[in-house]
Amino acid sequence: EPEVTQTPSHQVTQMGQEVILRCVPISNHLYFYWYRQILGQKVEFLVSFYNNEISEKSEIFDDQFSVERPDGSNFTLKIRSTKLEDSAMYFCASSPGTSGRYQETQYFGPGTRLLVL
């Protein structure tokens, strides 16, 4: 069964450094998403991406964050200058986008655990 994959599974970085989290969505899906989960808290929406542009973003997704689909398979989240509070599990998700807005079930990857020191 097709699945969303993410790399790396864990990333440790120093405060102020840039990180790039990578995702390979399910191949025929058209919508891509990033969510994050700070330890012990709810899963929070960051951004959705469709047709090579951001379709929606939350207030968490500030200028430090950017997303890109550099080729036909990868979807990346970049954090330019990481802060301690960016430490979280980051989930990528994708959905088909072929049946209109309904039945937009989102399939999640295993996540990347980011630790900022």
Added chain:
Amino acid sequence: GEDVEQSLFLSVREGDSSVINCTYTDSSSTYLYWYKQEPGAGLQLLTYIFSNMDMKQDQRLTVLLNKKDKHLSLRIADTQTGDSAIYFCAEFPPTNSNSGYALNFGKGTSLLVTP
């Protein structure tokens, strides 16, 4: 956005039924989802229900939806130790929402199944 509410913890004995409850925020939400998260792992889609349904059954899982009360429940029959995980309720916003495609998650219910 507003909070999807779930109780934080549930403990059951192996073989018993588990019922995990959720109160969501918008009676016009179109789809309601249950995701499972095992320790250190990602979010696994368990099941979902469309808002025009009252009930959906899928093997050991039964989802009940009460739109009037904005209440969603997940019943796991014959609960096994392998069912121990965090269960997240999530709502997909209505078509007239400004929320686009952003799923709104609850904080999750930790289910502990004891032998």
